[in-house]
Amino acid sequence: MxxxxxxxxxxxxxxxxxxxxxxxxxxxxxxxxxxxxxxxxxxxxxxxxxxxxxxxxxxxxxxxxxxxxxxRKDIKRHKPAKYPDMEKVLYEWFLQYQDRVNMTGELILEKAKETMKILYPQQDQEHTFSQGWLEKFKLRSTQGIKNA
Missing domain, CATH: 1.10.10 (Arc Repressor Mutant, subunit A)
Structure with a gap:
């Protein structure tokens, strides 16, 4: 290349x-x-x-x-989050509610969509939250979120 x-x-x-x-x-x-x-x-x-x-x-x-x-042994490429503010808010929400709510991947994806609408209303329609995005979000976050 x-x-x-x-x-x-x-x-x-x-x-x-x-x-x-x-x-x-x-x-x-x-x-x-x-x-x-x-x-x-x-x-x-x-x-x-x-x-x-x-x-x-x-x-x-x-x-x-x-x-x-x-x-970082399992990470092949270092790619930053496209929407770091949204991920920060989402991660803080996760930490706040992880002991009170049964955290599922589906719930995290739903909260990500809601947070995206609030923080980035102009880009909300063009961003999709897939299982792949969820797995990468978990990797970018600390070890605690991997179990969700």
Whole structure:
């Protein structure tokens, strides 16, 4: 696959590669982003842009956390929520009512639709809440919601 950057083929960095990059930068603080690009190419056979290096280093605290890789071992691609405000409200609702109500996937989907109508009335018609969306929402949320 070709990237929009001239001469750079699209590569997807794994969390392991991102963590290794952050550790290498921590141990070699004088390295430039260009040096880190070359290091990644030699060590992991990945060609990435300087923007990717920069974005990875910005999140180095997360990547270097002791349990970060364990929590994310099943995630193949990091895709943010399309409507983060709606998901935040939905998750807070879940936490508030999980002990009082039998939380089912169907109930969570219904509440997501209601919340979407309130927060994003102009996009309400174009967004569908499928079982796939529900599973990804559960993954984006904490472990507590997985049992619903």
């Amino acid at each position: 070709t990237s929009h950057l001239k001469g750079v083929t699209k590569s997807t960095m794994t969390d392991e590669a991102r963590k290794a990059l952050c550790e290498y930068k921590r141990e070699n603080s004088s390295c430039t982003q260009k040096d880190l690009q070359l290091w990644l190419e030699n060590k992991f056979h990945l060609k990435v842009s300087q923007g990717t290096i920069s974005n990875t280093l910005k999140m180095s605290v997360d990547y270097l956390a002791a349990n970060y890789l364990e929590k």
